[in-house]
Amino acid sequence: MSAQRPKILIIGGGFGGLFCARRLAKADVDVTLLDRSAGHLFQPLLYQCATGKLAIGQISRPLREEFAPYPNVKTLLGEAIVLDPDAHTVTVRRPDETEFVIDYDVLVLAAGMRQSYLGHEAFARWAPGMKTLDDALEIRQRIFTAFEIAETLPPGPERASWLTLAVAGGGPTGVELAGQIREVATKTLANEFHSIQPEEARVLLFDGGDRVLKSFAPDLTSRATQALTELGVEMHLGVHVTDVRRDGITVTPKQGGPDQQFAARTVLWTAGVEAVPFARHVAEVLGAPTDRSGRIQVEPDLTVAGHPEIFVIGDLAGREGLPGVAENAMQGGLHAATCIRRDLEGRPRRPYRYRDLGSAAYISHGHALLQLGRVRVSGYLGWLAWGLIHIAFLTGVSNRVSTVATWLASIARPGRFHRAFMLGAADRPEQRYTYSTSDLPAEGHAPGS
Structure with missing residues (x-):
């Protein structure tokens, strides 16, 4: 870790990234929390939102609002696309497809998993x-x-x-x-x-x-x-x-x-679930083994072998006994932050121990x-x-x-008060009207393709 105030880059604003940033919010470090949606989502209640039980605002919160009281935590919107472990930089794509670069001393990868269609x-x-x-x-x-x-x-x-x-x-x-x-x-x-x-x-x-x-x-x-x-x-x-x-x-x-x-x-x-594309890129660049779903093999302290400055937490951490649940992400985030704090104090890191809640x-x-x-x-x-x-x-x-x-x-009263839904307009191809002819497969494609 450099002699200057350490730069901590956390990729992903889910449970792991959120809890890691919270633990570092008053530490002598500069934290950048990067997320592709700029908000924290409580995924375990998504189905309640999908079926009208809860509103969007009840299961999500802007990261800027969450960390506004902490001057050492900066939140940015963007999608990580390229890791350069030698230069200690990550290239990020903005929503308008332009790019910028973030440098780091410590990287915490908490990008999570995405839906897998098992090869289909x-x-x-x-x-x-x-x-x-x-x-x-x-x-x-x-x-x-x-x-x-x-x-x-x-x-x-x-x-x-x-x-x-x-x-x-x-x-x-x-x-x-x-x-x-x-x-x-x-x-x-x-x-x-x-x-x-x-x-x-x-x-x-x-x-x-x-x-x-x-x-x-x-x-x-x-x-x-x-x-x-x-x-x-x-x-x-x-x-x-x-x-x-x-x-x-x-x-x-x-x-x-x-x-x-x-x-x-x-x-x-x-x-099914699988690693997000950036996580697969990280594994390839670092030469880290992965499992079939793309989880990255980690050391006992949740870092990548040969890279003590790179933590992998939450669903992406490939280690026996670590489930893909919110509690593991929360605990992993707290563990990574604790390791960073111990580094600052010159104390040795401890191995991660997951506690089943x-x-x-x-x-x-x-x-x-x-x-x-x-x-x-x-x-x-x-x-x-x-x-x-x-x-x-x-x-x-x-x-x-x-x-x-x-x-x-x-x-x-077991009612559902958030059932409103929107359908697209015929003159806005990017907002298609559900089940319209634009949904049909292109001519010559096989069914389901």
Whole structure:
């Protein structure tokens, strides 16, 4: 570390970057926090935003607002594209596609993961993921538009396809999303239409495993399965989604057998994650090993071998026993900041130790799962615990207060007060009108391409 005031560059304003910058906010360092959206997003509640339960402002906060009180923390908008480890610089692309360069003494890579389509990138055209605010708003648009379009159609296969919504991936996000969609259909929209019965909408959940929520104890997943079944979610396990088209999907049984076709005009993807492009670039430049998803192998202190000035934290840290959850990112951010502080004090760094704070999954209003060591709670008690845990981790006092108010209101009345969605204009090709002819594949392309 140089004799001058050290320059700390943190790439990514998620949980890892946020907690790292917070811990360094009053240290004798200059911190630059770079993020491609200039805001912190509480990803675990994205599906609540997508289904109209929470507003955008209740799960996100501008980084400038967060760090305004701290003169040694500077936040910048941009996307990191090139790392020069010898010069200790990172080249950044602005939204207008011009570039600038940031130099650093210590780099903290907290860029996170993005949605993976497991080698089928064409699926993204028809099946949005669940990683960003844009994803949540697109999913909200697709869910509620599906019911609106069905209302204009006569009874028959076409209407049925619009009233069939498919979710790929039986992890926490997929389960939470499927449960919320059924609640939208059976409760929120139940008495608002004249031609259709929203509660007749089918919600299909597909996963390659033999049970949903595989990271939870078997007894909890059994309760989750029962709760989903009672909601009306149709689960199809032991299958891979092998094609996604404008008008439906194809699934293939893992154990062999004929493919199955499902006519579904709304498909949502939660089945996998992979490293963002810049993280793969960093690994290549540094010669660091990665796993299949692009996670970068790190040393015990979360630095890259041969580069003690470069930390990799959160979902990108490839080390046994580190899960891709918010708690790991938070703890990793605090650990990197502590290492930097110890360097300043001339003290040795300590290895990173992840502390499991438990897992939680929201099934429906009044029903959630919580697993913390040997403590396993489900049902209404699990729902209360789920809400309190998520609220406790929200960023900023104003966010906590507003979300507590919204959540408490939902206990008495399980309504959805943030269902507004926007559709594009015909004269604005960059803001396409959903499901228009511009969505159709180019002539000569194979289905799903």
